[in-house]
Amino acid sequence: MAQEDGFKKIVSHCKEYGFVFPSSEVYDGLGAVYDYGPHGVELKNNIKKYWWESMTLLHENVVGIDSAIFMHPAIWKASGHVDAFNDPLIDNKDSKKRYRADILVEEYLAKTDEKIEKEIEKAAKRFGNAFDETQFRATNPRVLEQQAKRDVTHARFTKALNESNLEELRQIIMDAEIVCPVSGTRNWTEVRQFNLMFSTEMGSTADGATKIYLRPETAQGIFVNFLNVQKTGRMKIPFGIAQIGKAFRNEIVARQFIFRMREFEQMEMQFFVRPGEEMEWFTQWKTTRLAWHKAMGLGDAKYRYHDHDKLAHYANAATDIEFEMPFGFKEIEGIHSRTDFDLRQHEKYSGKKMQYFDPEVGQSYTPYVIETSIGVDRVFLSLISGSYAEESLENGETRVVLKLPAALAPVKLAILPLVKKDGLPEKAEEIMDMLRFDLRCQYDEKDSIGKRYRRQDAIGTPYCITIDHETLNDNQVTIRFRDTMEQERVPIGKLHGIIAEKVSLKNLLKKINS
Numbered sequence: 001m002a003q004e005d006g007f008k009k010i011v012s013h014c015k016e017y018g019f020v021f022p023s024s025e026v027y028d029g030l031g032a033v034y035d036y037g038p039h040g041v042e043l044k045n046n047i048k049k050y051w052w053e054s055m056t057l058l059h060e061n062v063v064g065i066d067s068a069i070f071m072h073p074a075i076w077k078a079s080g081h082v083d084a085f086n087d088p089l090i091d092n093k094d095s096k097k098r099y100r101a102d103i104l105v106e107e108y109l110a111k112t113d114e115k116i117e118k119e120i121e122k123a124a125k126r127f128g129n130a131f132d133e134t135q136f137r138a139t140n141p142r143v144l145e146q147q148a149k150r151d152v153t154h155a156r157f158t159k160a161l162n163e164s165n166l167e168e169l170r171q172i173i174m175d176a177e178i179v180c181p182v183s184g185t186r187n188w189t190e191v192r193q194f195n196l197m198f199s200t201e202m203g204s205t206a207d208g209a210t211k212i213y214l215r216p217e218t219a220q221g222i223f224v225n226f227l228n229v230q231k232t233g234r235m236k237i238p239f240g241i242a243q244i245g246k247a248f249r250n251e252i253v254a255r256q257f258i259f260r261m262r263e264f265e266q267m268e269m270q271f272f273v274r275p276g277e278e279m280e281w282f283t284q285w286k287t288t289r290l291a292w293h294k295a296m297g298l299g300d301a302k303y304r305y306h307d308h309d310k311l312a313h314y315a316n317a318a319t320d321i322e323f324e325m326p327f328g329f330k331e332i333e334g335i336h337s338r339t340d341f342d343l344r345q346h347e348k349y350s351g352k353k354m355q356y357f358d359p360e361v362g363q364s365y366t367p368y369v370i371e372t373s374i375g376v377d378r379v380f381l382s383l384i385s386g387s388y389a390e391e392s393l394e395n396g397e398t399r400v401v402l403k404l405p406a407a408l409a410p411v412k413l414a415i416l417p418l419v420k421k422d423g424l425p426e427k428a429e430e431i432m433d434m435l436r437f438d439l440r441c442q443y444d445e446k447d448s449i450g451k452r453y454r455r456q457d458a459i460g461t462p463y464c465i466t467i468d469h470e471t472l473n474d475n476q477v478t479i480r481f482r483d484t485m486e487q488e489r490v491p492i493g494k495l496h497g498i499i500a501e502k503v504s505l506k507n508l509l510k511k512i513n514s
Ligand code: GAP
Pocket: 216, 217, 218, 219, 249, 251, 258, 259, 260, 261, 262, 264, 265, 266, 268, 331, 332, 333, 334, 371, 373, 374, 375, 376, 377, 378
């Protein structure tokens, strides 16, 4: 399946099965804003629960908060967002399409890497066992030429970003002969900075309304509550504060479905440490966070780290965890060493001390911060795209199945009476009443059993149970397993124990620590 077709199928699957709908669809939608449907919201809630428990249950020194979206506007001045939360944008004069200049260059670099890899793959096939990749990279003229061009562009790009040199950024695009994917031309405008924050007004205009911002990250709500949490929770450094909540960014390039949205949800954790110890914690959180992703079982090879070429204004180290989306490896989480920048800035702008007295060293200091910041919607997309499969069955039919981790699946168990008569629906309802208190069950009696299995496969339900005539005599049901499609007969009395164990979040949480 071509990558693009594969992605289109995922987007339409999300709509057809009640995961994600375009926002305001009856009014033709609203750019890069999406609504989550009945199955989508369950999956999203499960992702959030998995993250929250992994932070606050597995770490006794991490506690949560839920701060407001509206915050004092001085916060965004202090954090640097008013002056520096910009993306460089460029327009193509022929297609009138707008792009992020940095992304155009990053895509060019990724394409060059792909070309080099293809040359290597071809040669490896040609030479078989005798192939020496290091020697090939060092001597093949085509690879050398591509690599040299790539290295020069990469070095110029990093420098231009670090110096916010917009003219140079444009020149790189011209020199690399990057064309607009729509018009195919190189008729580019200048590169301009564009602030990503949405603003609104608080108070009525008559009494002088105040301009306030919709938060572009949840992190600042944590920073300004640092001392409240530390004091009321009697927290000792090192400790973390976790938060899940909406964030808003007026993204210039808002394509790729829920990957880049204007309203999205973040799960952020700020971990406060002694100055000088931040690199140790940075490394530790990088490992822990990658383990969290891998525990979901989508395949370890689908994840990789990507160190930042350009550090944000607040960071002294930063890495992304990338996931192989249908459109290539993309950032799903950022891990940043934010120094003491934010706390110091809030101290400066508010005039209030934001220091911590460390009883172990008998000193007050401004803590350093390691941040882990992940988008719920991007994890959602990774789960859908990483678990989507089209399979041919023995009877010649095909099935679409979401092989979601059982603990995160929207519906855990489907309860299916074989026929709509002979007391089977009543028995099924009885079982449902027994299980519904802690397992999300779905009852379905419509259509053939095969069709009902297909519907459950499509939403990722890990277990289906069938109630047949024999059930009325032996009090046993058949469990059908989504991934293997195998079936097993079990006593009704044991059902709760079997399923609850299999779908428990504990299974994922234990894997992170193993
Ligand atoms: N507090 C740091 C911060 O916000 P970021 O790298 O800008 O860092 C963190 O964002 C995460 O938030 C990203 O890795 C991504 O998962 C998610 N995210 C950012 N912008 C997004 C958008 N427009 N749509 C969906 N998710 C987004």
